[in-house]
Amino acid sequence: MKLNEWKLGAFHLTWLQGGLTQLDGGAMFGVVPKPLWSRKYPNNELNQIPLRADPILVEADGKRILIEAGMGNGRLTDKQKRNFGLAEESRIVESLAAKGLTPDDIDIVVMTHMHYDHCNGLVTWQDGKLVPTFPRAVIFVQEQEWAEMREPNIRSRNTYWEENWRPIERQVQTYGEEHEVLPGMTLHHTGGHSQGHAVVRMESEGQIALHLADIMPTHAHQNPLWVMAYDDYPMTSIFAKEKWIKGGIAQGASFTFYHDAIYRVVKWNEQGEIVEHLDVEL
Numbered sequence: 001m002k003l004n005e006w007k008l009g010a011f012h013l014t015w016l017q018g019g020l021t022q023l024d025g026g027a028m029f030g031v032v033p034k035p036l037w038s039r040k041y042p043n044n045e046l047n048q049i050p051l052r053a054d055p056i057l058v059e060a061d062g063k064r065i066l067i068e069a070g071m072g073n074g075r076l077t078d079k080q081k082r083n084f085g086l087a088e089e090s091r092i093v094e095s096l097a098a099k100g101l102t103p104d105d106i107d108i109v110v111m112t113h114m115h116y117d118h119c120n121g122l123v124t125w126q127d128g129k130l131v132p133t134f135p136r137a138v139i140f141v142q143e144q145e146w147a148e149m150r151e152p153n154i155r156s157r158n159t160y161w162e163e164n165w166r167p168i169e170r171q172v173q174t175y176g177e178e179h180e181v182l183p184g185m186t187l188h189h190t191g192g193h194s195q196g197h198a199v200v201r202m203e204s205e206g207q208i209a210l211h212l213a214d215i216m217p218t219h220a221h222q223n224p225l226w227v228m229a230y231d232d233y234p235m236t237s238i239f240a241k242e243k244w245i246k247g248g249i250a251q252g253a254s255f256t257f258y259h260d261a262i263y264r265v266v267k268w269n270e271q272g273e274i275v276e277h278l279d280v281e282l
Helices: 025-029 078-083 092-098 116-122 143-150 161-171 234-250
Strands: 005-008 011-015 019-023 049-050 058-060 063-066 108-110 121-126 129-132 137-140 172-175 177-182 185-191 200-204 206-209 255-256 263-268 275-278
Touching: 005 206, 019 025, 019 234, 025 049, 063 177, 108 177, 116 161, 121 161, 129 161, 137 143, 137 161, 137 185, 143 161, 143 172, 161 172, 206 234
Parallel strands: 063 108, 108 137, 137 172, 206 255
Antiparallel strands: 005 011, 011 058, 019 049, 058 063, 121 129, 177 185, 185 200, 200 206, 255 263, 263 275
């Protein structure tokens, strides 16, 4: 099994194989016309674009941390598989095994938000019931996200599922605007894509990486105005992207991705040109 790996100072990052969906390009790029976005990201004859759902294993400070949890296995109905364009389910257990690890070896799971495509992998079918996939892990979720997860509104109930939070509720720890996961890794509440959406900032030995999750799901969403139709609060997404992308580029930061099917990591210069990148290789 091929796993993409990357180092950020003393942090060792590995992308696990968490699944692949194919969603409508119009929804993923919102009001941006197809002649523009199709130059930057591939699409098929059904106007769908490939989107990975690959958690990042971060090994740092003697801990093993997952950023996101993948699509899971056996979690979608046939109708959902068709609607979400599911092309590949998670291979998290196999990915961990390739590194000599098991789900029991995960100490922390960092969730940027709790939409199904990020958190299905938190729970696993075992003997006919759903149980925690990472039973030893503390799971960090922003407090507004966790509240909406348990009491979704008429729009969000389609993506916040009770079966994704009930089995893991005793493992969850919430936080407000900011939380230090470990030295050099912090969570920051942004809102935008969802009310409780958060991003991850990593810094080690003078190097910085930003994981902007679904306010910048792919490298093609680098323009602050290119936000998804899926965003609950698009103007909040735009302002957050302006702040984090502009600030990150000024600091020489790299940007990591969960959904991008082309790049794992990208670094842009002040002109918005890609000057460094790590390709997706499976």
